[in-house]
Amino acid sequence: MKIGIIGTPQSGKSTIFQLLTNVELTSGNKANMGMARVPDQRIDRLTAMYNPKKTTYATIEFVDIAGLVKGQLKKSSEFLNAVRDVDAIVQVIRAFHNDLVPTIDGKIAPLSDLDAIQSELILTDWSLLESRMEKLERERVKNPEATKELAVLGKCRDVLDNELPLRSLELSEEEDKLIRGYDFFTRKPLILVVNVDEDQFRTRDYPQKAELTQWACERNIPLVVVSGQVEMEINQLDTEDRELFMSELGIEQTGIARLAQAVYGDLGLISYFTVGEDEVRAWTIRQGTNARQGAGKIHSDIERGFIRAEVVGYDVLMEHGSMAKLKEKGLFRLEGKDYIIKDGDITNFRFNV
Numbered sequence: 001m002k003i004g005i006i007g008t009p010q011s012g013k014s015t016i017f018q019l020l021t022n023v024e025l026t027s028g029n030k031a032n033m034g035m036a037r038v039p040d041q042r043i044d045r046l047t048a049m050y051n052p053k054k055t056t057y058a059t060i061e062f063v064d065i066a067g068l069v070k071g072q073l074k075k076s077s078e079f080l081n082a083v084r085d086v087d088a089i090v091q092v093i094r095a096f097h098n099d100l101v102p103t104i105d106g107k108i109a110p111l112s113d114l115d116a117i118q119s120e121l122i123l124t125d126w127s128l129l130e131s132r133m134e135k136l137e138r139e140r141v142k143n144p145e146a147t148k149e150l151a152v153l154g155k156c157r158d159v160l161d162n163e164l165p166l167r168s169l170e171l172s173e174e175e176d177k178l179i180r181g182y183d184f185f186t187r188k189p190l191i192l193v194v195n196v197d198e199d200q201f202r203t204r205d206y207p208q209k210a211e212l213t214q215w216a217c218e219r220n221i222p223l224v225v226v227s228g229q230v231e232m233e234i235n236q237l238d239t240e241d242r243e244l245f246m247s248e249l250g251i252e253q254t255g256i257a258r259l260a261q262a263v264y265g266d267l268g269l270i271s272y273f274t275v276g277e278d279e280v281r282a283w284t285i286r287q288g289t290n291a292r293q294g295a296g297k298i299h300s301d302i303e304r305g306f307i308r309a310e311v312v313g314y315d316v317l318m319e320h321g322s323m324a325k326l327k328e329k330g331l332f333r334l335e336g337k338d339y340i341i342k343d344g345d346i347t348n349f350r351f352n353v
Contacts, residue, residue: 001284002061003263004086006079008113009067010101012195013092015228017064019235019256025064031082032064038264038271038282039257042314042344046273046280049322056281058271060263062090068117069104080124080185088189088267090259091117095206096197096229110194111208114215119163121185126160128182129153152178165190168219189266192216192223193259201227202249222262226255270343273314274298275323285341292337295349305353309335314344 007013014025014032021034038058047055065082083089093110094103133153140146152175159169165186171179179187192212200206206225216223234242234254246252264284271282272294283297291311296303311333312326320326341347 001088001267001269002063002086003088003090004063004065004083005090005092006065006083006117007067007092008094008104008117009069010103011067011092011094011113012096012228013067014064015232016090016092016193016195016226016256016259017062019228019231020062020260031066034062034064035059036062036260038260039253040271040282042271042273043280043282045318046275046314046346050275050277050280052275052277052280054279054281056279058264058269058282058284060260083121083185083188084183086188088191088263089185090191090193090263092193092195093212095194095200095208096227098197098229108207110206111211111215114192114212118165118186122160122163122165125166125184125186126157128184129156129160132182133157149178156184160186165219190221191259191263191266192221194223194225196225196227198227198230201225201230222266224255224259224262226259231256270341272341272343272345272347274348275346287343289341290337291335291339291341291347291349294341294347295351298349301353302349302351305351306337307350307352309339310348310350311335311339311341312346313342314346317346 005013005017017023017032017034018025020036023032023034025032036059038060040057043055043057063082063086066079068079091114093114095108095110097108133150136143136146136150136153140150152171155169155171155175156166156179159166166184167187167189194206194209194212196206204225213223215221230249231254234245237245246254268287269284270287271284274281274283283294285294285297291309292303292306295306295309312323312331316331317323317326320329320331326332
């Protein structure tokens with residue numbers, strides 16, 4: 001999974017990227033890439049229980065894409081190519097005031113910044129769709145499949161004509177398969193990040209909050225409020241001071257942690273765990289993955305030689321306190337290859353190669 005971070009210049013998107021990945025930014029307009037850890041208190045508790053030599057969290061790859069000036073999307077093939085290459089989009093929207101970091105037009109207008117980029121992505125999809133429909137119209141006599149594809153693209157055009165993104169269109173699995181190869185920009189999952197200053201963060205208020213919230217709710221899009229300024233301060237503190245500062249702010253999790261979790265969940269990703277003295281590890285899979293496929297995340301040999309999966313839920317382990325007690329009470333389940341792995345399953349695979 002590759003997640004692209006986009007936004008207008010001076011929105012703070014590169015700061016958000018750096019806080020997520022701890023990657024030093026390179027100069028120029030080239031995209032920066034890095035892996036972000038997905039915080040998970042379950043992994044923390046399992047690590048405390050097993051005291052392993054190694055702990056491995058789930059990760060997501062982020063790409064910091066060069067800032068886009070309003071109205072210049074058509075001229076920015078580099079931006080379009082970078083966005084086309086990602087599986088989902090995080091748009092950072094500036095709400096913070098900082099005289100040392102001026103905006104290009106001198107205004108703080110979160111809704112305008114959001115709409116400017118999203119409207120241009122809709123226009124780009126519309127242009128691609130029109131070109132494809134014209135080609136299919138010429139081919140439909142010789143190509144019977146063209147009629148099916150045109151019908152789906154017609155639905156897409158109706159949505160785009162109403163200035164709505166294609167992710168708002170519900171399609172059947174067969175219909176989705178017909179247009180999947182186009183990689184439409186507005187079909188990609190979107191997460192919004194409002195970047196606020198410390199005062200705004202403390203008051204839980206920022207410019208155009210009601211309008212942004214309504215925009216996100218109407219489109220069923222996650223919206224996460226983050227203060228890059230506050231996050232940088234938290235990042236520089238030791239553990240004790242960090243906990244004290246967060247307590248003063250009235251938060252249990254950093255905004256960066258909430259963002260990573262929001263991205264993970266919105267993409268339909270879940271974690272199952274393997275535990276032991278050597279390693280406690282989260283394995284990332286899509287919802288609906290069966291046991292045999294999940295075993296393949298660890299190694300293809302385990303998938304090929306799959307026999308059974310020993311499974312216990314994380315909550316069950318925490319309730320009883322140890323694996324020994326679970327074994328005494330016979331609470332381990334043996335599941336076959338078609339078992340659908342659930343988020344938080346602690347799993348040991350039996351296999352024979």
